[in-house]
Amino acid sequence: MSLNLILMGLPGAGKGTQAQYIVDKYQIPHISTGDMFREAISNETALGLKAKEYTDKGNLVPDEVTNGIVKERLAEDDTKPGFLLDGYPRTLEQADALAQMTEDLNKPLSAVINIDVDPKLLTDRLTGRFICKKCGATYHKLYHMPKVPGTCDVCGGHEFYQREDDKPEAVKTRLKVNIKMNTPLISYYKDRNLLFNVDGSQSIDEVWQKVDQILSSL
Template sequence: MNIIFLGPPGAGKGTQAKRLEQQYGIVQISTGDMLRAEVAAGTQIGLEAKGLMEAGKLIPDSVIVAMLESRIAKPDCAKGFILDGFPRTVAQAEALDAMLTRTDSRIDTVLVLEVDEEVLADRISGRFSCKSCGASYHDSFRPTQKDGVCDICGGHDFIRRPDDNRETVMKRLDAYNAETKPLLPYYESKGLISVIDGMAPIEEVSSQIDAVMDGITKLTKK
């Protein structure tokens, strides 16, 4: 089963993709990790990508799609894969479709996590974690029980990601809307869109996704 995850930064795609990976035995593919692996292995594609990066140039879609073709041919992708972060543009989606057609494969569904962007910005901009044990907190939704003290380890040092501020979050959301939202009508025209309420509790989001997965499984068995 081959899946694309779409949704703005912080919508929970990574959490759900990891769960699907464990539950269904399909592989979550990060194009960034894939690129680093190809460069480290010194493959032809990796060497080409390394040369482009060292020259300060963007990696062409054709190179990324070629790396993806090599990655999904590996045995651990036999049951399928999850793409989170690719494609980002219609041109990339078209290149991906061409590659999958050539390899006699296809995308089974595009899961779209819909969220309220204002609420999402509040969620992300309030996040912080314990420096000692990594426990996660939020200023409004999950503060520490005792101010300045970690509930788990009793630590007093907390950290916030530099980009977890409202201004940066809104810029990331604007970029998503400008670049990635045009993918929705592209995949909608193919009947692949499955909209998920990303504002629901995590367990409910998981149930919605599982219902989509069950529906695909039933169709493929017919």
């Protein structure tokens, strides 16, 4: 029985780490929209070239092209044991298209894993990062402070800065956009009894134990 999964979660929820664990243990390909686009474009498939026309101009790739690229990817041989979709679907229209293509390919979804973390905690996680101006070493207010306050462990520099997209306002906007996008999808998969919520505020290992438990039971 193949393991056909979608992984969901807000920025900073720890999706990337869990995706790696799932791929390593269950030996299924991790399919993210970015990778799919890059692959289709570099292989110069008809849909890849179509997508390139949009991305070159900085425009969003329309659904019918995105859906076509996903279907091409899911039809490849390495998805026989299953797949892990990340970053798709993003809209209810895409979710409907995915339901249709998984039916056409006879690869029905097994589960949707949503790593659920309170947005306030995510704000703390995402805004805590700061960087040494001199050498680029990265620190975090919650998880990794310099050994000597105000002094970089690597180069001894004393000036630090925060990236624009790590600043509180930018992070809040990013989370708001993602919450708005994810909420209808969470309801959609809950209604279809495919949704499993995992508390992502726990340690990485505890989250993985829970995810692994769910996948082993499928």
